[in-house]
Amino acid sequence: MQYVIVGIGGQGILFSSKVLGKIALSRGESVMGSEVHGMAQRGGSVISHFKIGQYKSPLVKAGEADALLAFDQNEAVRNLHFLRNGGSLIVNVHDAAALGNEHLKAYIREHDIRVYPLEGYELLKKHMNGNFLFLNVLIVGAMCGAGVGNVSYEEVRNAVRELSPAKFADANMKVLELGYEALKGV
Amino acid sequence: MILEMEVAKTVSTRAILLGNEAIARGVVEAGCLVAAAYPGTPSSEILPAIAGYADELGAKTVVEWGVNEKVAFEMAVSAAFTGVRSCAVMKQVGLNVAADPFMSAAHFDLRSGMLLICADDPGPHSSQTEQDSRFFAMFAKIPCFDPCDAVEAKAMVFDAFDLSEKHNIITMLRPSVRVDHCRQDVELGDIIARDQGFRFEKDPLRWTCLPAGVKINHPKLNAKNDAIREEFETDYARYNYEVKASGQAKLGVITSGVQFSVVMDILKSWKRNDIDVLKIGTPYPLPVRMVTDFIDRHENVLILEETYPVMEMQLPDRTKVQGRWNKIVPGAGELLPEVVEGLLVKVLGGQETVTADANLKAALEELRITPRKPMLCPGCPHRASFFSIRQSLPAAINPSDIGCYTLGINQKGVDAVIDMGASVTISSGFFMAQKASGMDAKPIVATIGDSTFFHMGIPGLVSAVYNRHALVLAILDNGITAMTGGQANPAVGDKLRKGDKGAVVDIEGVCRGCGVSFVKTVKAYDVKAGKDVIKEAWEHAKANQTPAVVIFRHPCMLLRQKQDTIPVRVNHDACVGCKFCINFFNCPGLVFDEAKKKAVIDERFCVSCGVCRNVCPHGAIVSTEGE
Ligand SMILES: Cc1ncc(C[n+]2csc(CCOP(=O)(O)OP(=O)(O)O)c2C)c(N)n1
Numbered sequence: 001m002q003y004v005i006v007g008i009g010g011q012g013i014l015f016s017s018k019v020l021g022k023i024a025l026s027r028g029e030s031v032m033g034s035e036v037h038g039m040a041q042r043g044g045s046v047i048s049h050f051k052i053g054q055y056k057s058p059l060v061k062a063g064e065a066d067a068l069l070a071f072d073q074n075e076a077v078r079n080l081h082f083l084r085n086g087g088s089l090i091v092n093v094h095d096a097a098a099l100g101n102e103h104l105k106a107y108i109r110e111h112d113i114r115v116y117p118l119e120g121y122e123l124l125k126k127h128m129n130g131n132f133l134f135l136n137v138l139i140v141g142a143m144c145g146a147g148v149g150n151v152s153y154e155e156v157r158n159a160v161r162e163l164s165p166a167k168f169a170d171a172n173m174k175v176l177e178l179g180y181e182a183l184k185g186v
Numbered sequence: 187m188i189l190e191m192e193v194a195k196t197v198s199t200r201a202i203l204l205g206n207e208a209i210a211r212g213v214v215e216a217g218c219l220v221a222a223a224y225p226g227t228p229s230s231e232i233l234p235a236i237a238g239y240a241d242e243l244g245a246k247t248v249v250e251w252g253v254n255e256k257v258a259f260e261m262a263v264s265a266a267f268t269g270v271r272s273c274a275v276m277k278q279v280g281l282n283v284a285a286d287p288f289m290s291a292a293h294f295d296l297r298s299g300m301l302l303i304c305a306d307d308p309g310p311h312s313s314q315t316e317q318d319s320r321f322f323a324m325f326a327k328i329p330c331f332d333p334c335d336a337v338e339a340k341a342m343v344f345d346a347f348d349l350s351e352k353h354n355i356i357t358m359l360r361p362s363v364r365v366d367h368c369r370q371d372v373e374l375g376d377i378i379a380r381d382q383g384f385r386f387e388k389d390p391l392r393w394t395c396l397p398a399g400v401k402i403n404h405p406k407l408n409a410k411n412d413a414i415r416e417e418f419e420t421d422y423a424r425y426n427y428e429v430k431a432s433g434q435a436k437l438g439v440i441t442s443g444v445q446f447s448v449v450m451d452i453l454k455s456w457k458r459n460d461i462d463v464l465k466i467g468t469p470y471p472l473p474v475r476m477v478t479d480f481i482d483r484h485e486n487v488l489i490l491e492e493t494y495p496v497m498e499m500q501l502p503d504r505t506k507v508q509g510r511w512n513k514i515v516p517g518a519g520e521l522l523p524e525v526v527e528g529l530l531v532k533v534l535g536g537q538e539t540v541t542a543d544a545n546l547k548a549a550l551e552e553l554r555i556t557p558r559k560p561m562l563c564p565g566c567p568h569r570a571s572f573f574s575i576r577q578s579l580p581a582a583i584n585p586s587d588i589g590c591y592t593l594g595i596n597q598k599g600v601d602a603v604i605d606m607g608a609s610v611t612i613s614s615g616f617f618m619a620q621k622a623s624g625m626d627a628k629p630i631v632a633t634i635g636d637s638t639f640f641h642m643g644i645p646g647l648v649s650a651v652y653n654r655h656a657l658v659l660a661i662l663d664n665g666i667t668a669m670t671g672g673q674a675n676p677a678v679g680d681k682l683r684k685g686d687k688g689a690v691v692d693i694e695g696v697c698r699g700c701g702v703s704f705v706k707t708v709k710a711y712d713v714k715a716g717k718d719v720i721k722e723a724w725e726h727a728k729a730n731q732t733p734a735v736v737i738f739r740h741p742c743m744l745l746r747q748k749q750d751t752i753p754v755r756v757n758h759d760a761c762v763g764c765k766f767c768i769n770f771f772n773c774p775g776l777v778f779d780e781a782k783k784k785a786v787i788d789e790r791f792c793v794s795c796g797v798c799r800n801v802c803p804h805g806a807i808v809s810t811e812g813e
Contacts, residue, residue: 008558017369021202025371031202032335033369037671038227038312042590043774044560050369055454056335056447058368061523064455074555080546094790103549110545121790132790 001150002060003050004082007071009041015136015163016069016143017050022159023151024052034058045075067148069139071120077104086112088148090139090183092120116146116183127178134175141179146186153180199374205365208336208372209303210235212343214245217380218273218301220265221249222258224641225670226277227312228366229305233275234673237682243377249682251673254606254641255280256287259302263291263356266300267393268386271347273301278319279605280304283642285322290395292326292356293403298382299350299357301343302328306362308492308520312669314588314605316518318494320442323358323470327407329414330358330470331425332443336370338467342425344378349417353410362492364444415471425467426476433459437534438484440464440477440507442497445490448526461530472500481506488514488533492521508533562593564775565795567710567740571662572599573771573801574716574738575631579724582629585612587643589635590669590742591662596772599633607642609634610733613657614650629724630657636693637667637675644700647733651701656727658720659735661693662710664742672744697735704734711740713800743793752796753810756785760806771801 003020007013017033024031033050049060062081070076070091083089093099099117108115120138128134137160143149144156157176164172203211210232213221223233233249240247252258255276262274274284281288281304288302304322307313323330331346333339339361346357391399418426429450439461441449446465453461464480466472469491477497481487488508489498495510508514515521515529531537550556562569572594575584586592586600587609594600602612609632620627634643639661650657667673674680679690697705704726708715716738723734741747756776763783767776775792778785785806798807 009560010563018202021369021371025200025202031369031371034364035204035367035369036311037231037367038669042560042593042669043558043563045558055451057444057451057523058335058364058370059448059523061452061455061527074553074558077546077549077553077555078557081543098553101549101553103545103552107543107545107549130789 001052001067002055002065003067003069003149004060004065004079005048005050005069005071006075006079007046008075009036009043009046011046011071012133012136013046013048013071016140017048018163019140019156019159020050020052020149020151022162023155026155026158030054032056032058045078047079067143069143071135071139073099080107080113083111083113086114088114088116088146090116090118090143090146090148092135092139093117094121116142116148116186118142118179118182123178123182124175128171128175134171137172137175138179141176142183145180145183200371201374202369203336203372204231205336205339205361205368205370206231207235208340208370209343209359209361211239211372211374212340213273213301214239214243214247215375215377216271216344216347217245217378217382218271218347219245219247219382220262220270220272221247221275222252222261222272223275224252224255224258224280225667225673226280226305227670228307228363229275229277229280229303230670230673231366232303234682241684245377251675251682253676255284259284260287263287263296263300266296266298267294268384269298270382270384271299271380273303275303276305277313278304278306278317279313279315281319281322283606288322288356289326292328293395293400293407295354295392295403295406296350296356297354297385299347301346301350302356302358304358304360305366306360306492308362311363316493318492318496319358319360320469320496321494323360324496326356327411328356328358329418329468330360332360332467332469333365334444334446334465334467335365336368337372338425339365340372342467345422349414353414355407355410360443362443411471415473418468418471419473419475422468425465426473427465428480429463429465431459431462435462435484436460436486437530438462438464438480438487439530440466440480440487440489440497442466442469442491445492445521445526448521448523449490449530452523452527452530466497469497470500472497474500474502477501486533488529490515490521490526490529493518559596560593561596561772561774562590563743564773564791565743565793566590567664567738567742568594568662569597569771569773570713570740570797571660571710571716571738572597572633574713575599575633575660575720576770577713578717578720579629579631582631582724583616585609585616585630585632587632587634587638588669589638591633591635594633597770606638607634607646609638610643610646610650610657610659613659614646614653614655617655617657627656627728629728631660631720631724632657633660633662635668636661636663636665636677637673639693640676640691644696647697647702648700650733654731655733656731657733658723658727659733660720661735661737663693663737663739666742666745668742668744672742693737702733702735703730704732705737706735707737707739709740710738711795711797713797750796751794752799753794754792754796754799754807755787755810757806757808758782758784760804761785761802762804762806764804766803767798767801767807771798773798776807
């Protein structure tokens with residue numbers, strides 16, 4: 001299983017691979033991934049690669065990702081080429097109209113990509129007092145709800161609980177469920 | 187004498203670690219007792235992780251940030267004069283700063299193991315060069331280990347220490363950014379206990395770098411190199427080995443470091459069985475016989491290494507090899523999987539097919555999506571400081587330095603940057619050139635961060651005082667080394683080990699001590715005061731032909747300290763769409779709505795610092811308080 005996770009520096013995208021890693025480790029599987037630290041973290045485009053299984057290189061090659069988790073829809077479009085044919089995109093949407101772009105739709109059709117849009121900012125405004133720092137947990141929940149990423153809700157719940165600082169544990173579990181419910185069965 | 191004692195207790199567990207954490211774990215398990223570093227991406231996580239594991243495993247390791255890499259290196263290497271295992275950690279350009287002690291101490295017959303961990307950044311992602319530290323190892327004639335992943339990096343730490351102790355020589359571990367920042371499951375062990383008492387024996391010829399000593403030590407160093415090369419040929423099969431194709435090989439690929447991992451995954455996804463791969467984990471001194479034998483057995487050979495042709499140039503004959511000398515392999519930039527795939531296809535005689543998809547390209551163009559450039563964080567005090575500096579003296583030249591504040595370039599507040607500390611010396615150079623050409627002096631206002639000031643800003647400042655250079659140095663003190671992830675520095679005083687308290691070094695006092703006659707401090711968010719004091723500082727500098735210092739102070743947003751929130755909105759009746767705020771304030775929370783031709787607050791990013799109220803010349807950015 002190969003994941004690519006993209007977003008904007010400061011959105012906390014590294015959390016997703018931590019969750020996936022925890023799950024893989026508890027299953028006894030090997031993991032390999034790559035993160036961005038440093039200059040690009042300051043509000044620029046960021047990308048993290050994560051592979052579960054027998055891999056050597058930390059990087060996912062274009063056209064080979066099974067799932068793309070996008071914390072920002074523009075970054076989703078910029079990195080869509082990482083997905084293999086038939087891969088899945090979980091995308092946090094702030095401008096739904098843009099996703100209607102004809103060329104984009106054609107690419108998605110041609111490559112048989114399953115798209116799972118999530119209005120993350122709206123959900124967090126409504127339920128979490130607009131605290132967008134919860135976006136990372138929300139997206140992990142949404143991925144699981146959409147049935148993407150080959151992880152069960154139980155596994156994700158356990159991993160997020162273990163990774164949460166005590167102070168945020170309850171809030172994180174609430175947001176996880178919010179994301180899960182938002183994309184469950186779509 | 188180092189006595190190896192039996193392993194104290196064995197705990198064997200696996201954990202998912204960052205490559206840098208795996209390296210740190212190795213350092214502590216290998217019984218390193220003195221560790222020093224200066225932060226720099228991609229190496230920054232190593233030292234804090236050494237402190238963390240030392241705390242966890244109960245090691246006595248002394249772990250400290252030096253104010254720069256030269257300081258850190260000298261502290262570490264001299265500990266190895268005394269029988270104590272030590273390591274120094276830095277990024278590749280850090281070794282430029284530490285080059286002087288490095289080149290010199292490479293000749294010494296150390297008493298205990300000393301490991302230099304030098305992290306490279308092909309790309310580059312966060313550096314001013316993509317230099318290859320393996321060349322530095324060759325330059326200094328010390329052995330170099332080049333790991334292909336986190337697991338190997340950790341294993342190499344032990345071997346590098348042992349080799350260092352066997353030959354009394356500094357050894358280098360050269361992880362590249364993809365190893366530093368990979369995440370992999372790694373085996374955890376316990377500390378290998380060793381007897382390491384401090385024992386410094388006076389022996390001036392051994393511990394001083396006098397020419398008389400060099401005459402003895404240089405030939406000795408050459409002999410060490412010969413011996414180590416021979417060991418790399420025969421005794422290091424765990425790092426230097428061949429992965430043979432199951433079928434008849436059409437191509438042989440020589441790799442070092444992470445390139446091995448990249449090639450192996452490509453071959454796996456291609457399901458090809460006609461390519462042999464030679465993996466070299468010790469690129470200097472190169473096991474030449476092993477590599478030459480591989481080349482002799484293949485008609486077609488490709489050599490992949492990042493970023494300079496270090497192995498390639500050690501080959502007695504490289505004419506048969508496809509590499510950098512014949513421009514097959516790109517001479518700059520990271521060898522990403524897509525690039526390597528293209529190279530493999532090319533040398534196999536195929537057609538390269540990597541072209542961007544037309545639909546995706548059109549979508550990106552129509553939606554005007556480009557990579558997001560790095561920007562100062564919302565609420566960052568540097569943004570306010572740059573705004574004050576630019577507005578105060580718009581005609582000024584603005585040299586700057588290396589740190590988050592280099593992003594002041596987005597506000598047109600950064601005109602020239604070379605390396606750490608050069609903000610002051612560039613200003614001096616401009617001052618001298620203006621003076622020589624008899625021109626009317628343009629104001630010079632330079633910016634430097636607190637950590638960078640201590641790193642290498644002070645010598646330049648002393649020089650400017652001594653030589654009477656009229657310039658303003660703005661020290662942007664955010665109480666942290668932010669760019670590299672938030673390390674403490676002398677202005678902060680905190681240290682790395684739990685319960686280890688340092689002393690605070692006061693920046694104002696340092697400047698006064700250097701002979702600066704004008705030192706004033708302002709709150710970075712106070713744009714009006716900032717503008718006034720910059721003007722006043724320049725007047726002082728010009729009148730007295732001397733440097734003046736202004737300290738802009740406010741905690742970094744990464745510290746998440748509590749501060750007043752002042753929610754704002756853009757009054758669209760007053761906004762004329764001039765983009766002044768976009769061009770000179772440049773905040774992620776303040777964007778231009780192309781449809782409305784007005785500035786708007788982007789609530790996804792705005793942190794309500796309220797500074798932008800002082801920015802709009804038309805008064806269109808207003809507080810929503812009481813609305
Ligand atoms: C010789 C050298 N060492 C280390 C680095 C990595 N590095 C980049 S910026 C920086 C320090 C920035 O700290 P500071 O000056 O306090 O500015 P801030 O980022 O906090 O604004 C460091 C250590 C480098 N570029 N060059």
